[in-house]
Amino acid sequence: MIDFKLTVLGCGSAVPNQNANPSSQLLTYRNKQFLIDCGEGTQMRMIKYKLRHRKLDHVLISHLHGDHFFGLVGLLSTYHLSGRQSVINIFAPRKLEALIGHHFQLTGTILSFPLLFHALEDYKGAFLYEDDELFVRSFPLKHSTPAWGFLLKEKEKKRRIDKAFITAHKPEVEEIKRILNGADFISNDGILLKNKTITHDPLPPRAYAYCSDTAYAPSIVKVIDRVNLLYHEATFDNSMQDKAQQRKHSTAKQAAMIAKQAGAGKLLIGHFSNSINDVGVLLKEAVEVFEHTEICREGETYPVAPTN
Numbered sequence: 428m429i430d431f432k433l434t435v436l437g438c439g440s441a442v443p444n445q446n447a448n449p450s451s452q453l454l455t456y457r458n459k460q461f462l463i464d465c466g467e468g469t470q471m472r473m474i475k476y477k478l479r480h481r482k483l484d485h486v487l488i489s490h491l492h493g494d495h496f497f498g499l500v501g502l503l504s505t506y507h508l509s510g511r512q513s514v515i516n517i518f519a520p521r522k523l524e525a526l527i528g529h530h531f532q533l534t535g536t537i538l539s540f541p542l543l544f545h546a547l548e549d550y551k552g553a554f555l556y557e558d559d560e561l562f563v564r565s566f567p568l569k570h571s572t573p574a575w576g577f578l579l580k581e582k583e584k585k586r587r588i589d590k591a592f593i594t595a596h597k598p599e600v601e602e603i604k605r606i607l608n609g610a611d612f613i614s615n616d617g618i619l620l621k622n623k624t625i626t627h628d629p630l631p632p633r634a635y636a637y638c639s640d641t642a643y644a645p646s647i648v649k650v651i652d653r654v655n656l657l658y659h660e661a662t663f664d665n666s667m668q669d670k671a672q673q674r675k676h677s678t679a680k681q682a683a684m685i686a687k688q689a690g691a692g693k694l695l696i697g698h699f700s701n702s703i704n705d706v707g708v709l710l711k712e713a714v715e716v717f718e719h720t721e722i723c724r725e726g727e728t729y730p731v732a733p734t735n
């Protein structure tokens with residue numbers, strides 16, 4: 428079973444069309460779920476793709492352009508109608524709190540669940556979320572309104588005990604804990620086995636990063652260093668580079684440059700302008716710079732897997 432994965436609910440740009448819904452992604456890590464952006468119709472696509480989202484209690488909104496958050500009130504209303512009791516945490520630009528608050532106040536809705544709002548302006552690199560296995564942080568992007576990207580990354584893991592050692596020496600649970608914390612082991616016949624000889628290096632932490640919407644911003648590279656999976660917007664092709672700069676969006680080539688500089692495992696490009704007739708051109712331009720690029724596909728689930 429894949430324990431770290433991304434399902435794309437929409438990767439279109441500001442004006443929706445038949446083949447492209449506005450931005451939204453559901454990130455699942457073991458028993459946790461994070462919704463990243465919530466464009467119009469997000470909940471309908473969760474139904475369409477038969478996505479269970481009972482574990483969803485964190486929503487991350489990158490910026491306040493409608494194609495990234497117009498679906499949120501609808502989703503929250505549905506949770507209310509279904510009598511949800513558990514907390515929802517929303518991480519978003521500060522102004523969204525008033526906007527949502529006014530909506531429910533004017534419609535006389537007292538939500539059935541606690542809604543905790545966290546302004547992204549207050550974090551400045553601090554973790555938005557953290558537990559024993561995973562952390563989530565935001566980082567500033569370069570857009571026409573304040574916008575943030577998100578990094579969801581596993582924490583450093585412990586060393587792994589060698590299976591043959593376990594079979595041969597059958598250590599007690601307490602001894603296993605000590606070994607995982609770096610202790611050596613003394614066998615029944617008094618032989619000292621050094622920790623390094625009975626354990627393996629931990630698997631490198633896996634990570635996913637979301638970068639939409641943004642102009643080319645090399646400053647983000649250090650934050651998303653060696654992510655296994657990167658979503659980066661690519662609104663325009665090379666011939667529209669000036670427009671991209673003007674509107675604070677990226678070209679496919681620029682997205683690929685970021686992926687290459689970050690040493691990413693795989694790049695997904697999306698958020699294509701409606702003026703693009705052939706997304707194959709964007710893919711070609713990106714692949715020339717960064718081979719492991721794919722066109723982001725709505726309804727598709729992508730594992731956040733170790734980089735080969």
Ligand SMILES: [Zn+2]
Nearest residue numbers: 490492570640
């Ligand atoms: Zn935008």
